């Protein structure tokens with residue numbers, strides 16, 4: 018039996034459930050997920066290695082109308098993933114209709130000539146009739162290679178999705194070793210867990226202005242010591258993040274510490290600092306410093 022391998026980009030609008038799908042396909046938390054749009058900021062690869070095939074999924078930031086340099090960079094990263102994939106999974110929130118935000122992506126998909134699966138996600142939230150109507154709407158727009166109604170949250174219909182995807186992959190080698198499940202290192206994962214807690218606990222303009230940088234990590238046989246910096250854009254946001262009598266930052270720290278303890282199976286001591294970096298989302302040196310300018314800046318936006 019020949020071995021198959023290939024790259025699958027997971028694309029779509031913010032909040033469609035792309036990161037949830039990636040985690041469900043891998044049965045592991047590779048990418049953070051929240052109910053807030055534009056949670057994912059980096060292309061994140063999740064690698065599923067089986068005896069017969071290796072699937073390399075790339076979770077991409079949700080494509081949206083950018084308001085900052087950061088947004089433009091995120092869209093560009095997603096477009097790069099689309100162009101380089103063997104198969105694209107276009108994840109849509111099936112409870113929502115086709116919208117203007119989808120037009121742009123549709124154009125990119127049509128141009129790419131790469132097989133694109135339509136993944137109608139969140140089917141646990143709709144009845145059959147509504148699903149059929151949504152399906153028809155999408156079929157009018159494009160001839161998708163395959164259409165899969167799924168619930169990423171309930172892990173519904175994902176095995177079939179994998180089997181059909183395998184049929185689209187070429188014969189090829191393992192690109193990554195068996196034990197590797199993500200292309201991002203530990204520091205990235207720690208920073209993302211902290212950012213996830215910030216997103217869950219804050220509202221309005223704070224979440225989009227936050228970046229997290231791990232400044233120090235020391236590990237012994239029984240404990241992990243971490244220092245992390247949370248960057249925001251305005252003094253008012255710093256005040257919200259710290260909260261009255263430092264209650265907010267404490268609750269973020271405790272929530273992150275709890276998850277990190279489960280991850281490391283050790284005691285975790287986390288120290289958090291908050292710093293204001295004015296307008297960082299428009300400053301390319303800051304985007305680079307915080308890990309968002311990962312790709313060569315050669316693709317059209």
Ligand SMILES: Nc1nc2c(ncn2[C@@H]2O[C@H](COP(=O)(O)OP(=O)(O)OP(=O)(O)O)[C@@H](O)[C@H]2O)c(=O)[nH]1
Nearest residue numbers: 032033034035036037052054055056057079169170
């Ligand atoms: N009910 C239901 N909710 C889902 C499903 N999949 C994802 N969600 C929820 O939808 C929200 C967004 O999910 P994410 O996986 O973060 O979405 P995303 O597309 O990665 O979002 P961005 O990072 O903004 O691009 C979260 O609250 C998820 O729990 C699903 O199948 N059913």
